[in-house]
Amino acid sequence: MAAVATAIACPALFISASASGQGKTTLTAGLARLHRRMGRRVRVFKTGPDFLDPMILERASGAPVMSLDLWMVGEADCRALLAQAAAQSDLILIEGVMGLFDGTPSSADLAAKFGVPVAAIVSANSMAQTFGAIAFGLARYRADVPFHGVLANRVGSPRHAQMLQEGLPADIRWLGHVASDAAFALPDRHLGLHQASEIDDLDARIERAADALAQTELAQLPPAVEFHSNDADDVDDVDTLASVPRLLDGMRIAVARDAAFSFIYPANLALLEALGARVSFFSPLADESAPASADAIYLPGGYPELHAATLARNMRSADSLRAHTVSGRPLIAECGGMLYLLDALTGVDGTRTPMLGLLPGEATMQKRFAALGMQRLDGTHGMLTGHTFHYSRVSTPLAPALRARHAQTGADGEPLYRHGAIVATYMHAYWPSNPAFTAALFHGTAL
Structure with missing residues (x-):
């Protein structure tokens, strides 16, 4: 019997940014921990080839973090991984790579392919009304990318946050702001962030980021997205490796x-x-x-x-x-x-x-x-x-x-x-x- 595509709905959000260094990993980890504290089963994915960010995200979510990439992983396996997560989770978070439109394929390509709404993070230090222009560009650059809203990171004061919000076009959702706080910044080196095992107070940093995000709209569940699986027999057992031959049997x-x-x-x-x-x-x-x-x-x-x-x-x-x-x-x-x-x-x-x-x-x-x-x-x-x-x-x-x-x-x-x-x-x-x-x-x- 031919396989029948099955839709599995789950709240999902794509965390992207205007560029690298905006705080995507810190805030994605904080968001995963925040919803996990609420008793939700959270699955996090990382866009593109990365080893370091997934270590942090796994600590925050309590579940392995798999890669999603339309070229390296392939569209079919990305779809199967998302369907599997949707069947087993209450929330899916996908952390992007670099800026939203950077790379081929880009984070935007992945979000558009699977219809996952994008929350854009913009580091607002040394910035005021220009924040609105950047948010406008991210929201309008491609009509096929579902845009959820924008969050201001590294905000200096409540007045600064007010200026940023007032500078947004009325039809772009303000998701809130997170103040500058060295207590949850993550250390890095030449290949990227430090490994999770090397950050002694990692859990405290993640908890502090979660506390900050609890005051934003990201504390609410995002819209549900339908992920399609070709395994109609049991959507709880979607498995990208189920048909792999045992070529290393006993090794x-x-x-x-x-x-x-x-x-x-x-x-x-x-x-x-x-x-x-x-x-x-x-x-x-x-x-x-x-x-x-x-x-x-x-x-x-x-x-x-x-x-x-x-x-x-x-x-x-x-x-x-x-x-x-x-x-x-x-x-x-x-x-x-x-x-x-x-x-x-x-x-x-x-x-x-x-x-x-x-x-x-x-x-x-x-x-x-x-x-x-x-x-x-x-x-x-x-x-x-x-x-x-x-x-x-x-x-x-x-x-x-x-x-x-x-x-x-x-x-x-x-x-x-x-x-x-x-x-x-x-x-x-x-x-x-x-x-x-x-x-x-x-x-x-x-x-």
């Missing part, structure tokens, strides 16, 4: 996970399990050995440059990784995971630290990013989507086994290296985009 995969290696899509781990793998975790930073029983190891990206000296001292973990590769079992390394495998890593201060020496070459950190953007790998199993964002450069005598291409231009992107059983690249892959490609990575077969 034991060990994943490095700690403050140095933390850039992991929850969807990637879910795919490994759907493919039949048994996933476990270890911490190189805590000098834990990779399980000797592991059939394959995954070293994700993160911040090895911040912990280089500790990693260099941790022999137990290093020896276990060397034993794993000597045995010919697959090891997949992305970005920071790849840097850990190299001969050495040099920081921005010029300090050169020996690394594992399992992959020939060295990396050097720099103060400006070296690459940024969506990329794709094309192999014998088709296309694998992902992205790249890094501040280091690698020098290696290895020739690329494959080379990624930029999503929009087709220009050359990141190389993928194969060295014995090691596969390493700067590209952070979104594995659900191609389960067969992913299985080939972990089996160590042709790509």
Whole structure:
């Protein structure tokens, strides 16, 4: 019997902004916590490729934060993820990326595709009536984007808030304002916000943001949006991975996970399990050995440059990784995971630290990013989507086994290296985009 599209309604709001740095993550986290305090089941999504913001949003909402992106994730899987959340939640929040119309595809494209109303955040410090002009532009730039209203952030005083509100066109909803408050600002560094585990008072900051938002219209549930699923049998069990073949059945995969290696899509781990793998975790930073029983190891990206000296001292973990590769079992390394495998890593201060020496070459950190953007790998199993964002450069005598291409231009992107059983690249892959490609990575077969 053919599947019948089923509509599942749930209140939903898209939190976007006029630009990066307006406070989207802080206020989305505060809003999630506010509604969670009211007893509501809240699911939060993050637009585009991001690892850091979802850590904060997961802490605020109490549920894993999945990525939504019309290119990297794909429209069909975005639709299924939203339908699944709608069936299980009382409120869906989607945090945008950069400004509302930035990027291809943009936050506006995603909001328009699924009909999710947009609440725009504008940082109003050093601004008065121009706030209204910015809100007008955000609301009118594209007629197909449902616009819910605008919230002023970092407001200096009640009089300042009044001026901002009075400057709005009458038909643009004023959602309220949030005062400047260092007590809930989130610290950041070169790749973005600090990781949730590194912010000692994170919950207090989120609670304070929730308190501030309790005085705005965002404390009320937004309009319900209908999300459509193609699974008519049981809308409570919409599952984007239900039909994935068990290509990794019984395989034991060990994943490095700690403050140095933390850039992991929850969807990637879910795919490994759907493919039949048994996933476990270890911490190189805590000098834990990779399980000797592991059939394959995954070293994700993160911040090895911040912990280089500790990693260099941790022999137990290093020896276990060397034993794993000597045995010919697959090891997949992305970005920071790849840097850990190299001969050495040099920081921005010029300090050169020996690394594992399992992959020939060295990396050097720099103060400006070296690459940024969506990329794709094309192999014998088709296309694998992902992205790249890094501040280091690698020098290696290895020739690329494959080379990624930029999503929009087709220009050359990141190389993928194969060295014995090691596969390493700067590209952070979104594995659900191609389960067969992913299985080939972990089996160590042709790509």
